[in-house]
Amino acid sequence: MSKEMVNPRIAYGETLIELGKKHPNLVVLDADLSKSTKTIMFAKKYPNRFFEMGIAEANMISTAAGLASCGKIVFASTFAVFATGRVYDQIRMDVAYSNANVKIFATHGGISVGKDGASHQMIEDIALMRVLPNMMVFAPSDATQTRRIVECMASNYGPMYARVGRANAPLIYKKDDLKEVKIGKGIIIEDGDDISIIACGTMVDHALDARKLLLKEGIKTRVVDMYSIKPIDKKLILKCAKETNAIITTEEHSIIGGLGSVVSEILAEEECPCKFKRMGIRDIFCESGEPKDLFAKYGLSANHVVKTVKKMMK
Numbered sequence: 001m002s003k004e005m006v007n008p009r010i011a012y013g014e015t016l017i018e019l020g021k022k023h024p025n026l027v028v029l030d031a032d033l034s035k036s037t038k039t040i041m042f043a044k045k046y047p048n049r050f051f052e053m054g055i056a057e058a059n060m061i062s063t064a065a066g067l068a069s070c071g072k073i074v075f076a077s078t079f080a081v082f083a084t085g086r087v088y089d090q091i092r093m094d095v096a097y098s099n100a101n102v103k104i105f106a107t108h109g110g111i112s113v114g115k116d117g118a119s120h121q122m123i124e125d126i127a128l129m130r131v132l133p134n135m136m137v138f139a140p141s142d143a144t145q146t147r148r149i150v151e152c153m154a155s156n157y158g159p160m161y162a163r164v165g166r167a168n169a170p171l172i173y174k175k176d177d178l179k180e181v182k183i184g185k186g187i188i189i190e191d192g193d194d195i196s197i198i199a200c201g202t203m204v205d206h207a208l209d210a211r212k213l214l215l216k217e218g219i220k221t222r223v224v225d226m227y228s229i230k231p232i233d234k235k236l237i238l239k240c241a242k243e244t245n246a247i248i249t250t251e252e253h254s255i256i257g258g259l260g261s262v263v264s265e266i267l268a269e270e271e272c273p274c275k276f277k278r279m280g281i282r283d284i285f286c287e288s289g290e291p292k293d294l295f296a297k298y299g300l301s302a303n304h305v306v307k308t309v310k311k312m313m314k
Contacts, residue, residue, distance in 0.1 A: 003170035003205075009107050011143035012164065013038030015150040016075065020046045023154060026073040029064050031057045037077040037107045061087045061102070065094035068101040073154055076102060080109035080122035080163050084129060095159045096132040102160075103153045104129075109139075109163035110252035111281065111298065112202055117288035122163075123281045127257025129161040130230045136183060137230040138162040139251075139259075141204035144173040145227060148181045156183060163201070165252070167291060170205045172225075184231035192220030195309055196240035196247045200226050200259050203250040203279075203300065210305035219313060229259055237266050246275035246312045250305060255280035275312055279305065 019026055020042060027049045034040040034052065043050035053060035057078055064076040077083070083106035084091070095102045111121045129137045136158060140146040146164055153160045172189070181187070189204070190211055199207040204225045211221040222244055224236065240247055247267075249260035260278030267276060281298055295301045 005168040006143035006171055007168045008140060008143045008146040008164040009036070009038045009166075011146040012105060012107070012150055013041035015147045016042040017045050019151065019154045020049065023073055025071060026075070026154060027051065027067055029053055029060050029074065029076040031055060031060045031078040031082065033078050036079070037105075039075075039077050057082045058087045058090045061090040061104075062094050064102045065090075065098060065100040069098075072101075074102045075105055075153075077105045077107065079120065080106035080125045081120050084125040084161070085122065088128060091129075092132060096134045099134045100159060101157050104161045105150070105153070106161070106163045108166045110165055110202065111286050111294045112165040112167055112252060112291040114166070114291045114294065115288050118285040121286055123252070123254045123286070124257070125161075125163055126229060126251075126253050126259070127261070130257065130262070132159075134159050135230065136160045136228075138228055139201040140164060140227050141199075141201055141225050142169050142172040144171060144175060145178060145181065145225075148178040149227065152181065152183055165202050169202060172205060172208070181227070184228050184233060186224050186226040186228065186233040186236045188222060188236070189225050190221070190223045192222040193244055194220045195312060196222040196224060196244045197250060197305065197309070198224040198226050198237065198240065198247060198259065198263060199250045200229060202252045206295070206300065206302045206305055207250060209302035210309065213302065213306050214309055219309060221309060226259060229262060232262050232266070234266055237263055238270060238272055241267060241272045241274040246277070248277045248279060248305070248308055248312060250279035250300065252300065253280055255282055277308060277312055279308060
């Protein structure tokens with residue numbers, strides 16, 4: 001049966017409109033990419049609460065912090081490569097240091113940007129945001145979860161960063177499945193006691209596909225959606241370490257500083273040793289190409305997850 005595909009960016013735009021009704025003090029900023037980030041949907045509905053900042057991302061972040069200081073709930077959006085790398089100083093000082101109520105929602109994260117190549121394939125953003133004091137970091141796995149996380153971002157105070165990809169993504173959840181989605185928590189989507197795969201973002205679907213293939217060979221895989229990367233569900237990570245034989249993390253991000261790094265830090269500090277492997281981009285810039293081909297080349301396809309699980313089980 002084919003999967004239902006929905007673009008998380010559209011879910012973001014639609015949710016902003018819903019939140020605009022609920023929060024009259026919510027404003028949205030974009031940097032000349034509102035058609036791509038889908039903030040244009042909010043702009044059409046609430047033109048007086050939308051600010052087009054042009055190709056001036058640093059100015060957008062500083063303006064967002066200023067609006068937040070006046071009591072606004074601020075969402076600022078652009079591509080992940082611009083939302084973090086180009087404006088890091090402004091995020092660090094104006095948002096994180098000031099503990100401003102600014103929500104940076106980035107689209108076009110990871111290598112699934114595809115043909116735009118290394119200049120636009122942002123694979124360091126989670127690491128950059130995670131290291132900042134006060135900053136919370138999220139990587140939703142489908143459109144339904146994106147809606148819920150955007151709602152959480154709006155209803156909770158503080159600096160936050162979320163990233164989604166460019167392409168349509170398979171729906172993993174139904175609306176009622178996400179009542180318990182909270183900041184600092186993860187979800188066991190499928191349970192098993194042989195090995196745990198802890199994934200985030202686009203890699204959650206790949207992990208679920210891998211699980212189906214592994215079940216045919218009698219390997220029962222636990223799949224965890226770790227959508228909240230900072231704060232992270234420490235108890236769930238330790239639970240996986242104690243109840244399964246090994247842990248694999250998989251992310252559309254560099255293996256340095258992202259989800260895999262967080263999990264490894266917790267396992268080491270809590271003295272909870274278990275077999276552990278990180279899957280992600282391995283300290284290189286990637287080529288331009290179709291997303292499917294890039295996932296295969298850089299070891300992030302469902303088949304690569306299957307191979308890694310089998311190797312770990314030996």
